[in-house]
Amino acid sequence: MLYMVHMNVEIPADMDKAKADEIKATEKAYSQKLQRDGRWKHLWRIVGEYANVSIFDVASNDELHQLLSGLPLFPYMTITVTPLATHPSAI
Amino acid sequence: MLYMVHMNVEIPADMDKAKADEIKATEKAYSQKLQRDGRWKHLWRIVGEYANVSIFDVASNDELHQLLSGLPLFPYMTITVTPLATHPSAI
Amino acid sequence: MLYMVHMNVEIPADMDKAKADEIKATEKAYSQKLQRDGRWKHLWRIVGEYANVSIFDVASNDELHQLLSGLPLFPYMTITVTPLATHPSAI
Amino acid sequence: MLYMVHMNVEIPADMDKAKADEIKATEKAYSQKLQRDGRWKHLWRIVGEYANVSIFDVASNDELHQLLSGLPLFPYMTITVTPLATHPSAI
Amino acid sequence: MLYMVHMNVEIPADMDKAKADEIKATEKAYSQKLQRDGRWKHLWRIVGEYANVSIFDVASNDELHQLLSGLPLFPYMTITVTPLATHPSAI
Amino acid sequence: MLYMVHMNVEIPADMDKAKADEIKATEKAYSQKLQRDGRWKHLWRIVGEYANVSIFDVASNDELHQLLSGLPLFPYMTITVTPLATHPSAI
């Protein structure tokens, strides 16, 4: 079941650089693990922004919330979720 | 080169049904031709809306505008284009 | 799996009254059938508006879109869907 | 008498973790007491957000404000209240 | 129990003048009846707009919706309802 | 001459509690003095928000600005003013 997820990152300007780097590294590993197991199907950067558009493929709303709220950057992101359905013209 | 495209369809309530059906049929054929040649990579319905989210893969801004403005439903849609780049965490 | 759905109805001012009445009657029957089978769990009127807030309980995004796009008033409504998850403090 | 309440939580990034944990624990107990006495009828998490949608069943506007302004997280939330009425098609 | 109600009137430009005049006359009588029985406590015009701000005093959300949806101009208005509570500094 | 005034209070999370309490006490006395002399005609709390809707009755725009900018909480509020006129259907 597919969802489009828009994530906008807003790390506070006064966060310690070492801490920020550690969160970003953990985020990257977390993200790549989910990409490898097929649940984070697509991940694209929006040009000019510290933001991404992603497509998730999960079994339920609850599973999606568990994945998103577990993101190391979750406390510093504004996330919008759009549920997707099959389009009748899609091949 | 990837772009996310959001299309919202607003066919006038007083359009002749036969005309509307013909436009939709032409739209479907147009869309599937582009899906088959790989330029319209993904096409999803937004749940509860007469709208879609799509991913296009084209060589230039001009090519994308040519494809979108050629859509049979173009006069009846509000389209928003978001250019996408490679995400550093994407695998 | 739960979703909150907001529906705002905008019937064109020049629609024939008999036609409007027929659509509303069909809508009511359609809605009550879904309420009885448990998929349209809650249906509330927003005070002062020709709009409602509903809770749907369905198995998938596709099933929800099929139900919503089949609403007799679908062409005359603006619908917004919010996927819901279990809240950790809910009892 | 029913109301839909949307609560968006924005705890300051620099709040002491122990203090934040204590507020959240008090909030959870406060919420569950109201759920048990039937005034906080439904509590759902919005997928991907630190926010919830709730349904309250209270006797008056004043009672609802007393409950909401007493929430331990009240100073850190943006709350929107929508009064609900019986829908003529509800069964 | 008090509610602030904002009503914005948008009568279609092509409505027959006789019909519009009749609706407005019925609206006026309807409004004054509610003002006299104390449920429509205040009614003010917003300067420069075909809109009003009103204060209603009713027993429930359902009663308010019944009154508002019964307005002769209801099909031609955008209405927003804000529930009010006692302010701790009010005398 | 009447004006509707919407005041939304946003006291900084890190303000010293003693200072905040003092400002609020001064605000309350200031507000009640104006209510008693008839210029602050109505004061209502918006349910679920740290905000109020008020009706002022003053002789001029300048007098209203003098009253509002003198509010002890003025530096911490977002204020919107709507000038009101007599409604032709008001009794």
Add this chain to the structure above:
Amino acid sequence: MLYMVHMNVEIPADMDKAKADEIKATEKAYSQKLQRDGRWKHLWRIVGEYANVSIFDVASNDELHQLLSGLPLFPYMTITVTPLATHPSAI
């Protein structure tokens, strides 16, 4: 007493040209009469828009509403009124 008034004109595309010309001519005479008697102090066109920014000098909210609602183009305009006060740095 001064007010800034923003007027945006939206004449329906299908209005008879003779009727539109007559309304505009009446509007011009009406406006110039008010400019001459000093109540419509300033009238400027917003570059690129069928809109204006104006400054009115009237004795009360009621007088302003009477003037604005009497504009021949009133049914075809969206008007926003901002009450102005003396600025402490104005000379």
Add this chain to the structure above:
Amino acid sequence: MLYMVHMNVEIPADMDKAKADEIKATEKAYSQKLQRDGRWKHLWRIVGEYANVSIFDVASNDELHQLLSGLPLFPYMTITVTPLATHPSAI
């Protein structure tokens, strides 16, 4: 003196095709005349929209309004004007 101008075209769906074609042809000639004399310096299509972004180089606000309000499509466009100044880092 430079201005950025955003023009969004909204031709009514029921306009006669011959009339629309004639307006568009006149618009094109009008635009190219201004481009040739150097006052309409740049004209770009926004990808996916019936809209453009333009740069005008004129002597005054009045001259710009005269050019824009003379556009054959002016009655069918929403125009936004942004005045530009020299950037200190521009070479």
Add this chain to the structure above:
Amino acid sequence: MLYMVHMNVEIPADMDKAKADEIKATEKAYSQKLQRDGRWKHLWRIVGEYANVSIFDVASNDELHQLLSGLPLFPYMTITVTPLATHPSAI
């Protein structure tokens, strides 16, 4: 050449009071000098807000930007500029 300028002041709550007072005094002197030489034609306070509406009369976009960016409060203001033209009905 006239421009309407809207300035909204947002001085950080934690700015040293002496520093704030000095900036405001410099701002006042700066503003009055421009009012005296005729380039800052009008300056009005918006009722209930720490904001103003002004009319500037300058020779070019560049001159206006130079004046506005030189305001002592410039780093603490949100400014919006609207270019004005002669209105055909102005006398």
Add this chain to the structure above:
Amino acid sequence: MLYMVHMNVEIPADMDKAKADEIKATEKAYSQKLQRDGRWKHLWRIVGEYANVSIFDVASNDELHQLLSGLPLFPYMTITVTPLATHPSAI
């Protein structure tokens, strides 16, 4: 391939002045290097704002994101990118 880029700068009020000056100097050099090699074709200041409108000419979405995310002021800017195409009336 052209893109319009809108950049709004928001440097934190408490940033050390020496650090801010250094970032701005690096930004200027970075910007001028790109202007000289032809990829940053136009750079204009928006009158009254700490913001600019720019036109970039690059080979791909990825190249544009690389340039923009490399801006020394990138962490302190809100950037919006609009892809542009050839306009059929452009000469």
